[in-house]
Amino acid sequence: MKPEAIKSVAALLEARAREFPDRVAYRYVGETTGPRELTYDQLRRAAYAYAAQLREGGRQGDRVLLQFPPGLEFIEAFFGCMVAGMVAVPAPPPNPLKPKRSLDRLVSIVESAWPSWALTTASVLSAIRPALAESPAFDGIRWLAVDTIAPMTGHIPPVTAVAPNTVALIQYTSGSTSDPKGAALTHQNILHNVQYFDEGWDHTHDSVVVNWLPAFHDLGLLYGIITPMWGGFMAVQMSPIDVIQRPFSWLETMSNFRATHSGGPNFMYELCSRKITEEERLTLDLGSWKMALNAAEPVRAETMERFVGRFGSVGFSSRTFSPGYGLSEGTCKVTALSCDEEATILSVRADRLEQDFVEVVPEGLGTRTVVGCGRPGSGVSIAIVDPDTRTARARERWARSG
Secondary structure (H helix, E strand, O other), rough: OOOHOOOOOOHHHHHHHHHHHOOOEEEEEEOOOOOEEEEHHHHHHHHHHHHHHHHHHHHOOOOEEEEEEOOHHHHHHHHHHHHHEEEEEOOOOOOOOOHHHHHHHHHHHHHHHHOOEEOHHHHHHHHHHHHHHHOOOHOOOOEEEEHHHHOOOOOOOOOOOOOOEEEEEEEEOOOOOOOOOEEEEEHHHHHHHHHHHHHOOOOEEEEEHHHHHHHHHHHHHHHHHOOOOOOOEEEEEEOOOHHHHHHHHHHHHHOOOOEEEEEHHHHHHHHHHOOOOHHHHHOOOOOOOOEEOOOOOOOHHHHHHHHHHHHHHOOOOHHEEEEEEEEHHHOOEEEOOOOOOOEEEEEEEHHHHHOOOEEEEOOOOOEEEOOOOEEEEOOOOOOOOOOOOOEEEHHHEEEEEO
């Protein structure tokens, strides 16, 4: 099926399952669990089985809360929502180490989205039942443990057509500084953005993505899960907890699978540089890594330099880094570097930057180093807007001296 003929996320799954039924689409690698994999056909059959359950007591357009630990179950459930013509609402399950804060965040999402259904695993459902009883926000939600549902066998019915401008996903912000805010994304929004992710990053059917970002995070979902489906290449999924606790596991997985694409926030590159031992480093081969996205928080030139200094001798190139910028309200990707481009690094006056003025000067006392996050493409336009007047800022707020 040609890309322009795909009008929904469910149609994308159907196209891949028909084209590559036995190809492995997703693998999960965990520190404490055995590996698991899904072919495109296995994923389609699981998704259709979940969709059949949702349709029994629901209707097209219902909102479905997704509560999953790291693993492949989230992927099956997400595509099940797409096949059912329902709206996925990904959210992290309550954290037992921070029960009140994480439950308050979940309640905020539920009171915003008002889901009719919630999909999860039997173990998560058992663990969070006491928390669910604490808030009336969860009253009326029908909970379904997906690991009690057998994949569909035999004939697979045709995909239910939905209009491209139909809402497919409500993606919530992190809520780290305020209540989570939801962005309603249509099938058209999602498909445009995954095509945009494909722009400039040299994906092929032989590419391998390693994704350790949470599935409920916009970058983890849009790039780590849906973009590989769009491109027809494999995505290896990891637990963010595993990677943060043992950063070497990320680079080890990149090396073992000869992975070509991956990414994360700046702090993870910093952790790898500081925490991975010399003995561990020497076991790595990162020569296959073509694109290392650095996004989701300020990108630091010193971090990239330190990472290249530690891992350049085992195959990592400075041109592999792709600083980028995105946000849920823009679906996900806004700007990034293409493969094999060097990042733009500028020294600017720190005091002028605090006044919203960029003045490029030679590096020295009173300067700050900033990293460019690429340029927009694929029809994306950017404006710097005054938050008070809501008018575009003049280009004169840029200067170069020295």
